[in-house]
Amino acid sequence: VASAGCTGTAEKPGDVSGAELKSSYIVGIDGAYPPYSYVDKDGSAQGFDVDSMKWIAAKKGINVTFTAVDWDAIIPTLQAGKIDMVYAGMTITPERQEAVNFSDPYWTINQDVVARNDSNVTLDDVLAGKAILGTQRGCTAAIWIEENLIDTGKMPKANLKLYADTPAAVSDLGIGRIDAVMYDDVSLNDIVKGKPMKTIGFVETKEQFGVAIRKDDTALLAFMNEGLAELQADPYWEELKEKHNLN
Ligand code: ARG
Known part of the structure; x- marks a missing residue:
């Protein structure tokens, strides 16, 4: 290109x-x-x-x-x-x-977690496997969620929604199909800029x-x-x- x-x-x-x-x-x-x-x-x-x-x-x-x-x-x-x-x-x-x-x-970078402004989902909910999470297929956030939340039995596999790219996940977050998005901090902040969304926490992965x-x-x-x-x-x-x- x-x-x-x-x-x-x-x-x-x-x-x-x-x-x-x-x-x-x-x-x-x-x-x-x-x-x-x-x-x-x-x-x-x-x-x-x-x-x-x-x-x-x-x-x-x-x-x-x-x-x-x-x-x-x-x-x-x-x-x-x-x-x-x-x-x-x-x-x-x-x-x-x-x-x-x-x-x-x-x-x-580290991983940030973002939710809608009108939502009361917390980082604790996310880490307890209680939120429907979205991220990009094949990315390190997806791998982190699988290893730390799904494989440990905290979160059902069905609670993780995977997308070809993160703007698609953020768009599903916007219409309420998922509760939160986890992704590389800088890029996620860029993608949600100007949208009614807030960072509810981060996971220090030091990638x-x-x-x-x-x-x-x-x-x-x-x-x-x-x-x-x-x-x-x-x-x-x-x-x-x-x-x-x-x-
Ligand atoms: N850093 C993360 C990874 O390696 C996400 C990278 C996504 N990068 C990208 N160009 N989509 O999986």
């Missing part, structure tokens, strides 16, 4: 091992994960992660294009080679690390975001770690945080 950067090193034909850097890469994003990655009404990729990637690509001389993929399918899509990395607020987890490599962490890369693509992993370090040492990093209200 968008591209940036200029051509650098030549692509080596037939190199599928990932030991050599290519001249262009496809970056997988989530189309509805503001302010880190989203697709705007003109179909163009936007956000903190997208701008970060564009800066790294331009600085270091590669081409990148961005493709929105369903979150639930994004790791298999990476493994199948349809995208070359996931740069979209992906939490580094031990389970995901079995499937893919991660860059060095570049951000930390770290990294860029996910195929295990055999060692050249890209080294490239991204260098690029992230250069970006974080550049004044543009602070500018980007301000631009996307991440301060």
Whole structure:
């Protein structure tokens, strides 16, 4: 949906091992994960992660294009080679690390819980498994709820509603189909902005975001770690945080 950067090193034909850097890469994003990655009404990729990637690509001389993929399918899509990395607020987890490599962490978040302003559901209700909860399919909030509320027998499985993206969960919250939404704090706050909704609490998961890369693509992993370090040492990093209200 968008591209940036200029051509650098030549692509080596037939190199599928990932030991050599290519001249262009496809970056997988989530189309509805503001302010880190989203697709705007003109179909163009936007956000903190997208701008970060564009800066790294331009600085270091590669081409990148961005493709929105369903979150639930994004790791298999990476493994199948349809995208070359996931740069979209992906939490580094031990389970995901079995499937893919991660860059060095570049951000930390926790989970927020949001309800309608007119509701009296509390965080205690949520943690006792008494609320109908919504979140994005395949995200770390869904995994947290499964492990901590469902697998422990506190909450019936039917009380968890999973959506392709979080705006869809927030929309069901708005019409009373669910009692609360749990999701990455910064993104959830962005999605509910201006809606009659309130944060009722948070769960301190201290999740770290990294860029996910195929295990055999060692050249890209080294490239991204260098690029992230250069970006974080550049004044543009602070500018980007301000631009996307991440301060
Ligand atoms: N950080 C959470 C996870 O890794 C949610 C990320 C959702 N990101 C996204 N682009 N939808 O599962």
